[in-house]
Amino acid sequence: MSLHPLRIGLAGVMGLLMAVFAAPAAEPTDFGEAIVAQPDRSSADRLADNHRQPAKLIDFTGVQPGMTVLDMMAGGGYTSELMARAVGGSGRVFVQSAPDSPEKSRQALIARLAEPAMANVSLAETPLEAPVPFGVHTLDLITLILNYHDITYLPVDRAKMNKAMFDGLKSGGVLVIVDHAGAPGSGTTVGKTLHRVEESALIAEVEAAGFRKVAEADFLRQPTDPRDQPFFRLDSPTDQFVVKFQKP
DSSP states (O other), X not given: OOSHHHHHHHHHHHHHHHHHHHXXXXXXXXXXXXXXXXXXXXXXXXXXXXXXOHHHHXXXXXXXXXXXXXXXXXXXXXXXXXXXXXXXXXXXXXXXXXXXXXXXXXXXXXXXXXXXXXXXXXEEXXXXXXXXXXXXXXEEEEEEESOHHHHTTSSOOHHHHHHHHHHHEEEEEEXXXXXXXXXXXXXXXXXXXXXXXXXXXXXXXXXXXXXXXXXXXXXXXXXXXXXXXXXXXXXXXXXXXXXXXXXX
16 A cells, blocks of 8 residues: 555645644734834834834733733833733723822823823822722733832832732733843842842742742843943943743
């Protein structure tokens, strides 16, 4: 009996499997890219995109339409708007801004909140130690982007803050943190001087609140960064870590 038909069959099956697995290969970035490409985004945000890699961040967070999101220490609202666009009209975004936030950032955020893209966003003027709006316990996602290092030198009980974020998420909910990487051994000691935090120290603090680290990404890594200068003194991007935690 000839085995040729069998070989053809196997080849066909392999080709089919390759097609099945190859076809979705681009899908993980399709959603993020579609959000970033929306034509009504501001020119200032598009300029920031060059070093923020927003499409990859969106995809890494796992944010989807209909979700409820809290953006911690929102600043001027760059990430908040990305989340608002991602969750769509069926979702909701809380933008956390402490009452004592810098006035310049506060005014920029207030101006952004008036834009149509922010119609599903609520301002949460809450302290860092209790950032989640009262009565909210089923958040799908919390983002804390490039600001944990600041919290290390502010008069904030970080253990209390991390536990509050944990309590505000639903079971299976996700916390995504991005920050400027500190040198090994620096821990949380260089937040004010270098505006950095050591990744392992941050992970230890967050996991102490009950979170479980589930993923990390390297799309903002810069291996040539000596990690001995603050971001505003460098001509090139800092080395940044991107970490995802989950509430069991």
